[in-house]
Amino acid sequence: MLNSNDENSFLIDKEKDITSQYLTQGYYIGPVADKGALSWIHNSFLHIVKEELNIIDEDNAEPILDFVHQKISIPELNNFRLNVIKKINQLPDFRKKYFQIAKPYLDMLVGNELAMQVKVNLSIQCPDDDSSLLPTHADTWSGDSPFEVVVWVPLVNCYKTKSMYILPPDENEKLNKNFTSMAGAHSEDLYQSIKDKVDWINIDYGNVMLFNNSLPHGNRVNMESETRWSMNCRFKGIFSPYWDKKLGSFFEPITLRAASSSGMNYKLPELS
Amino acid sequence: MGENCHQSTQNLVLRDYCQRKNYKYLLSGTEYSINNSYLMLQQLVDEIPVINGIVAYSLFQMPENQEKRLQIINKILDRNGELHFALENLKISNNSEIDRVENIWLVRQTMPNCISAI
Numbered sequence: 001m002l003n004s005n006d007e008n009s010f011l012i013d014k015e016k017d018i019t020s021q022y023l024t025q026g027y028y029i030g031p032v033a034d035k036g037a038l039s040w041i042h043n044s045f046l047h048i049v050k051e052e053l054n055i056i057d058e059d060n061a062e063p064i065l066d067f068v069h070q071k072i073s074i075p076e077l078n079n080f081r082l083n084v085i086k087k088i089n090q091l092p093d094f095r096k097k098y099f100q101i102a103k104p105y106l107d108m109l110v111g112n113e114l115a116m117q118v119k120v121n122l123s124i125q126c127p128d129d130d131s132s133l134l135p136t137h138a139d140t141w142s143g144d145s146p147f148e149v150v151v152w153v154p155l156v157n158c159y160k161t162k163s164m165y166i167l168p169p170d171e172n173e174k175l176n177k178n179f180t181s182m183a184g185a186h187s188e189d190l191y192q193s194i195k196d197k198v199d200w201i202n203i204d205y206g207n208v209m210l211f212n213n214s215l216p217h218g219n220r221v222n223m224e225s226e227t228r229w230s231m232n233c234r235f236k237g238i239f240s241p242y243w244d245k246k247l248g249s250f251f252e253p254i255t256l257r258a259a260s261s262s263g264m265n266y267k268l269p270e271l272s
Numbered sequence: 273m274g275e276n277c278h279q280s281t282q283n284l285v286l287r288d289y290c291q292r293k294n295y296k297y298l299l300s301g302t303e304y305s306i307n308n309s310y311l312m313l314q315q316l317v318d319e320i321p322v323i324n325g326i327v328a329y330s331l332f333q334m335p336e337n338q339e340k341r342l343q344i345i346n347k348i349l350d351r352n353g354e355l356h357f358a359l360e361n362l363k364i365s366n367n368s369e370i371d372r373v374e375n376i377w378l379v380r381q382t383m384p385n386c387i388s389a390i
Binding site for chain 1: 330331332357359360361362372375376378379380381382383386387388389
């Protein structure tokens with residue numbers, strides 16, 4: 001196991017600090033690396049949402065996301081969400097901007113030769129809505145490789161049940177050792193067995209979280225008065241193992257480096 | 273390169289892809305199951321420009337040999353056709369799109385030399 005205090009490691013102090021937080025908490029939260037890229041994404045969302053909801057203009061546009069539940073009913077929510085996801089993913093620069101938000105952290109935690117999920121996901125969780133819940137799960141339980149990192153970007157301030165929870169690595173180890181008894185008969189049993197151990201993520205707009213996808217996580221009914229908007233997207237080393245989420249259909253190389261490109265195309269000379 | 277599923281499932285994916293992209297789905301061509309056979313694919317390529325392009329179920333149904341793969345791709349482009357890959361939602365309609373697809377191919381072919389299990 002990588003130890004961030006390893007004297008033989010060539011990681012610089014900042015990298016050691018971020019590595020340590022990621023390994024002990026299961027996640028790292030820091031300010032976005034490119035504020036311009038986040039603003040671009042935020043403005044793009046506002047534009048799409050206004051278009052979808054036929055909002056002509058509003059001087060104070062900021063609360064639209066937090067209070068979108070005042071403009072849309074729960075039965076309409078899924079179609080609305082699908083349309084927003086489709087439109088945002090169609091913007092040619094969207095994935096590049098998303099990457100720029102987290103680039104230095106990804107460099108430190110994953111590497112600089114990365115594959116990125118083809119589509120960025122969006123969560124919209126209105127107050128009291130029980131139709132948008134993600135039960136306790138680890139991505140690795142459904143085909144994601146444990147070599148992936150999830151980049152989670154809030155578009156609004158997220159706190160308490162307006163946010164997500166994650167089980168820290170030491171508690172996850174205990175869960176894995178007693179999985180049969182703790183998992184119970186269905187996912188709610190599993191949540192009940194870990195609910196006192198999970199960390200609820202407190203993260204404001206302007207920050208980004210990178211978390212370990214092999215740790216159990218999820219959300220509950222949003223009991224706060226505002227709607228949660230957050231995006232998530234997976235990144236991994238290009239040459240690290242893929243599980244069911246394959247290169248090509250789920251991941252695409254985004255920062256292939258010259259040596260790899262050269263190496264992949266190399267052929268030994270042949271004697272005729 | 274092992275990207276296969278039942279033909280009826282492949283047809284569903286192809287139909288869905290064409291519907292989403294507003295393409296007219298004509299008839300599906302089925303490649304012979306002989307190893308390294310691309311005879312049906314070659315025939316479809318020859319039908320361009322009578323047909324506008326070809327939608328393959330997956331990128332990884334193309335020849336593993338890069339030279340052969342590029343030969344087919346270039347022939348399609350020379351005939352002003354397009355090559356689409358439904359599963360990956362990727363297309364090649366110009367030279368710059370070849371690199372994107374080739375990078376995915378090359379990484380996939382390099383993976384057997386990388387760590388594969390934990």
